[in-house]
Amino acid sequence: MDYSQFLAMKQEIALLGVFLLVFLYDLFMPKNSQRGLSGFTIAMFAIFTVSCFCPVFISGQEVAFGGMYVTNPVMLTIKNILNVGVLIVLIQASRWANSEMQIIRRGEFYSLMLVTLFGMYLMISARHFLLFVIGLECASLPLAAMVAFEKNHYESHEAAIKYILTAVFSSAIFMLGLSFVYGLAGSLYFDSVYFALTGADATDPMLIVALAFVMAGVGFKLSLVPFHLWTADVYQGAPTSVTSYLSVISKGSAAFAFMVILTQVFGCVYSQVWEWMLYALIILTITVGNLFALRQHNMKRFLAFSSISQAGYIMLGIIGCNAMGMASLMFYILVYIFSNLAAFGVIQAIENQTGKVDMTDYRGLYKSNPHLSVVMMLAMFSLAGIPPFAGFFSKFFIFTGALSGTESTALYVLVLIALINTIISLFYYLLVVKAMFLSSEEPVIAPFRSACSERVGMWITVAGILALGLVSCFYNQILILCQTWGLPSLA
Secondary structure (H helix, E strand, C coil), rough: CCHHHHHHHHHHHHHHHHHHHHHHHHHHHCCCHHHHHHHHHHHHHHHHHCCCCCCCCCCCCCHHHHHCCCCCCCHHHHHHHHHHHHHHHHHHHHHHHHCCCHHHHHHHHHHHHHHHHHHHHHHEEEEEEHHHHHHHHHHHHHHHHHHCCCCCHHHHHHHHHHHHHHHHHHHHHHHHHHHHHHHHHHEHHHHHHHHHCCCCCCCHHHHHHHHHHHHHHHHHHHHCCCCCCCCHHHHHCCHHHHHHHHHHHHHHHHHHHHHHHHHHHHHHHHHHHHHHHHHHHHHHHHHHHHHHHCCCCEHHHHHHHHHHHHHHHHHHEEEEEEEHHHHHHHHHHHHHHHHHHHHHHHHHHHHHHHHHCHHHHHHCCHCCCCCHHHHHHHHHHHHHHHCCCHHHHHHHHHHHHHHCCCCHHHHHHHHHHHHHHHHHHHHHHHHHHHHCEEEEEECCCCCCCCCCCHHHHHHHHHHHHHHHHHHHHHHHHHHHHHHHCCCCCCC
């Protein structure tokens, strides 16, 4: 074995370096220096995030371990997008991690988060199902511990049990699907499976079952309907910092990995087998997410069903089957990170101060906390897709990417249904804005000043929402990368 192959994994090795520094700081630093752990972790990860944009990381395509691991500028970019989201989560979680109840365990919190991110890196770069499963489990199992982090709260325990049981069953279904894939192709390499399935009988029940099981296993990570039943309870019971991490980082990595699997493994049977499966998943996910979001009063459950609906929109990027579809998916994930973390930043600031997470508690919030109200309003407008905020352009590009180069009537109907659902989502997002700005009742939440770390996190997310909506070069750069280094088109 040539150990120089590990040099292809520059981002993964650098991330492990950050993990070791944080772990050793937590383990060996004297007690009077332990309060600096949060600042140290944020500083180290910020340096790592910035350095990942340097040319030494962004080079041409590199292959390692016999083709099991592949990286190129597109994959480095999606990893950098996830890094930005993790950095914001770390900043927003600083006050909670330093609270009296969590301070003794915050080292474990940071370590678990970095380990899950490492697993997501492997999912993105894997070109062999064995490496993909290692990444999937590395990303999933530590998340169960993070969900159960508030060990004195019954809801946190309940959420962790639901998450781990669902994760175990979904992994079992996924690997059962892989056994069928191996039986069909005699290999677990993505490209070998692709060529083995080229010209395969599309009516083969074994192929249909294999694809359905694989889609079900990854659909759990994305909260696609009908694999979404864990989402609301886990989002509500988990600590808000963990919920925000689950809602954006985990979903973003799974979306890109799902696109890689569908295009590079099953792309040759797209129109014959899984096109209609994906159509059904998208329609169900967007519609069910929106309809159930209308009924929610707890803000975390509300954003849980919102995230389910958003996952359906993200999947439209896969339907595009081209560089524009991939670029739209990546841009949507970037915008979603800023928009959703802005909303969770406000929720976390209010929860840390008052313990309130109900939508009715937000009535009249503008009168007592105008700055928080404005941040939440911008987040809701962006998630709803109201111009000129970033969410409008992410939806515009995702619809354009889905329809580019197609004459399929079914695809136009699919996008029309998604557009109608956008109008429904506009209603429930504006319910939050109405409660904050138009309620005649006296505010439930008294005026307070949020922590410095919470304010910094909100400033970053607001800047992202505004910048991504006003500056088009972000999407253009992603599109150029995808046109140069993107995945091969579907057959």
